[in-house]
Amino acid sequence: MKKKSILFTVPAFLIYTVLMIIPIAGAFLLSFTDWNGISAAYNTVGFKNYVDMLSDERLRNAIFVTLKITAVVAVTVNVLGLFIAMLLNRAKRLTNVFRSIFFLPYVLSTVAISFIWLAILSYTGVLNSLLEMFGMGNLAADYIGNAKNAIRSICVIEIWRMLGFHMVLYLASIQTVPRELYEACIMDGGNRWQQFRYITIPMIIPGITISVIMSIMTEMKQYDIVKVITNGGPGYSTETVTYNIVTQAFGNNMLGYSSAIAVFLFLIIAAVSILQLQLSKKLEVS
Amino acid sequence: MNMKNRKTSASSIILKIFLVILAVIFATPLYITLINIFKSTKEISSSPMSFPLPPILDNIIKVIKNPNVNLGEMYFNSLCITIFGALICILVSALAGYYLARMKSKLSQGIYIYFLLGLMVPYAIVYVPLVSIFKGIGLVGNLPGLIMVFVSGSISFSVFMYQGFIKSTPVELEEAAIIDGAGQLKIFTAVIFPLVKPCTTTVAIFIGLSMWNDFLTPLLIGQIKTITVGIYTAIGPYASDWGSVFAYVMFATLPIVIAYLLAQRQFIEGLTAGALKG
Secondary structure, eight states, X not given: OOOOOGGGGHHHHHHHIIIIIHHHHHHHHHTTBOOOSSSSOOOBOTTHHHHHHHTOHHHHHHHHHHHHHHHHHHXXXXXXXXXXXXXXXXXXXXXXXXXXXXXXXXXXXXXXXHHXXXXXXXXXXXXXXXXXXXXXXXXXXXXXXXXXXXXXXXXXXXXXXXXXXXXXXXHXXXXXXXXXXXXXXXXXXXXXXXXXXXXXXXXXXXXXXXXXXXXXXXXXXXXXXXXXHTTXXXXXXXXXXXXXXXXXXXXXXXXXXXXXXXXXXXXHHHHHHHHHHHHHHHHHHO | OHHHHHHHXXXXXHHHHHHHHHHHHHHHHHHHHHHHTTSOHHHHHHOTTSOOSSOOOHHHHHHHXXXXXXXXXXXXXXXXXXXXXXXXXXXXXXXXXXXXXXOOSHHHHHHHHHHHGGGGOOTHHHHHHHHHHHHHTTOTTOHHHHHHHHHHHXXXXXXXXXXXXXXXXXXXXXXXXXXXXXXXXXXXXXXXHHHTHHHHHHHHHHHHHHHHHOXXXXXXXXXXXXXXXXXXXHHOTTOOOHHHXXXXXXXXXXXXXXXXXXXXXXXXXXXXXXXXHO
């Protein structure tokens, strides 16, 4: 085979290095400074930003909110996604129609769908109007006015957005399971639950791993919905980690400190992706 | 046997009913959006689920006529980003993917891993330094600058896809072209690029959609009014005029909904292909 010129990689290499790798390196460097983004002068402060993070109540809350959203959404979209995929797999001719309906929210912009839900869940919104209409006005609530309800609402929106995507992932996995295995199981007198438990689940373990890790990674970067629905409020009670980074950097001019938080998020996400690589390698072998 | 059949068909009817109910619940927010575009805000709160009779166009006209909202500009910016961003990214990534798929040296493997690093980066880490750099050299608000930022953010995924796809294509076709005296670039444009068309479709849908829908990047780095940033600023943080909110949502999503309806299979397969390969 003839040798290929390395020049082929140069355009992609340059764009990627200048606009992606250098900024990441910049964030690492900035995280050791107290730069405010405005003055030219800054001091190197060593690990001070990282130490400060430990006692930052606001950041702790943001981490807690992010983990809560991640846990609720990841569990729901995966359990429900697999369940609906199992049903759809048996729906035959209708499979594609349902698949298209469930998948539609995923292709719309998160900002747009957040506004749809804002109009539904606001105090003067559609849901409360409906309750009023059916004479259940006393059940009307402010679904985004306090932190507890707002986080629940954010989870509902995110589940609605992501469910179709995970369902399609599971549907694709399920369809790769050879029919003969089911036939063998039926011959041995296996009922539907046993087929699911002893054939489907073991055969789609790689698909489950990918889907679970993808949902975790998506939710850990959550920003858009929070921005539209609550703006982080009331106070900063519904801030996620990414929201916290952006506000600390561009709202409070703490570029050094926000870089430290960004590095922290980067390390966690990198760890999750490495875990994913290891797991999928292991699963491929077995 | 007969009884078993009856049992199966009964359970299959229950299954279908259940799926239909689920699909209806799922589609309700979209139905609410669609019908309420054509109602006054007062009507929305008095009968939010009813069909708009007669439909009114006030919300749409209000959005179009709003002097602070330039829909043409928003569409222009979003279209430029999506089309040029995707084109440039596809071109540079396919070229790089070609080299990385065909060369088996240590160097090529090193470059490949270097490109993949971007897949595990939360983009939030890039914003702070990048905004500072853009401010420093006066690129804030510069559309080509923002397009290149989008390209850089999609290169990892695209290189990954092209490397994998080109690796699985037979080398024999290229060898025939070499015998005909074609140069490396000629082989790429005449043999490889047409051959990887399915991969290009997948990549184009995946990165094009993410560019069209992105919110934070144009908000922070470009401060450019794309359709997402545009409707966000137009609606503002204290929205209560739900009629116009629904109209804005329609303007932001209509091009995507049309594209989706025309090419559902490609969209669904394109957007999940990357995940399943990974």
